[in-house]
Amino acid sequence: xxxxxxxxxxxxxxxxxxxxxxxxxxxxxxxxxxxxxxxxxxxxxxxxxxxxxxxxxxxxxxxxxxxxxxxxxxxxxxxxxxxxxxxxxxxxxxxxxxxxxxxxxxxxxxxxxxxxxxxxxxxxxxxxxxxxxxxxxxxxxxxxxxxxxxxxxxxxxxxxxxxxxxxxxxxxxxxxxxxxxxxxxxxxxxxxxxxxxxxxxxxxxxxxxxxxxxxxxxxxxxxxxxxxxxxxxxxxxxxxxxxxxxxxxxxxxxxxx
Numbered sequence: 609x610x611x612x613x614x615x616x617x618x619x620x621x622x623x624x625x626x627x628x629x630x631x632x633x634x635x636x637x638x639x640x641x642x643x644x645x646x647x648x649x650x651x652x653x654x655x656x657x658x659x660x661x662x663x664x665x666x667x668x669x670x671x672x673x674x675x676x677x678x679x680x681x682x683x684x685x686x687x688x689x690x691x692x693x694x695x696x697x698x699x700x701x702x703x704x705x706x707x708x709x710x711x712x713x714x715x716x717x718x719x720x721x722x723x724x725x726x727x728x729x730x731x732x733x734x735x736x737x738x739x740x741x742x743x744x745x746x747x748x749x750x751x752x753x754x755x756x757x758x759x760x761x762x763x764x765x766x767x768x769x770x771x772x773x774x775x776x777x778x779x780x781x782x783x784x785x786x787x788x789x790x791x792x793x794x795x796x797x798x799x800x801x802x803x804x805x806x807x808x809x810x811x812x813x814x815x816x817x818x819x820x821x822x823x824x825x826x827x828x829x830x831x832x833x834x835x836x837x838x839x840x841x842x843x844x845x846x847x848x849x850x851x852x853x854x855x856x857x858x859x860x861x862x863x864x865x
Contacts, residue, residue, distance in 0.1 A: 669847025682738035687745035689834035691737040717813035786851025829858040
């Protein structure tokens with residue numbers, strides 16, 4: 609069974625918060641959702657069919673996935689890895705994928721001529737954001753963000769929120785101006801070290817920019833525009849361009865006064 613990045617974080621959250629019981633309940637809920645999704649897909653068999661193609665991205669460790677129907681092509685590549693849905697369970701199906709009959713949905717408040725959400729999961733639904741190839745990639749470097757949200761990677765899953773313009777600016781400035789470095793401790797796909805900041809902008813309604821955060825066990829906090837998690841039998845590899853968070857931002861992320 610293939611597991612997408614979003615599915616992995618969902619399962620990891622269940623393990624951290626509720627142990628094996630939480631995983632069992634989550635699996636049951638996903639299984640019910642899977643059968644319900646299949647029924648919906650069968651009922652929507654007359655919808656257009658998008659043909660998926662996946663190749664290696666020009667960015668090492670990343671994959672470029674496209675969905676094509678007629679002359680329209682939607683893409684999920686490096687620039688889209690950090691884009692997430694505000695509503696993680698879209699309902700308005702506009703097409704289906706030739707792969708596993710997965711749904712392709714409209715995103716609330718977002719024209720389908722710009723972005724769509726496609727279920728790239730197998731047994732478990734997992735929606736990823738796809739950009740119309742005619743639409744320029746989202747430029748987070750110049751975007752205006754009004755709010756940020758962050759879930760600390762601990763067993764209580766503390767949620768922090770802020771509308772402080774200085775704090776929001778610190779996130780963007782760190783990512784935009786920071787020099788890429790290698791954290792002293794190799795990054796692993798651990799729920800206790802990895803999380804993401806969610807930044808909301810009125811320029812991309814229905815979507816959120818979600819840069820990744822890594823808490824190195826030695827103390828420093830690192831940010832990356834996005835990450836690619838490639839699971840394997842022997843060693844799961846995390847690809848990212850990490851930069852050091854400035855002291856103000858690091859203190860807030862850690863929950864320090």
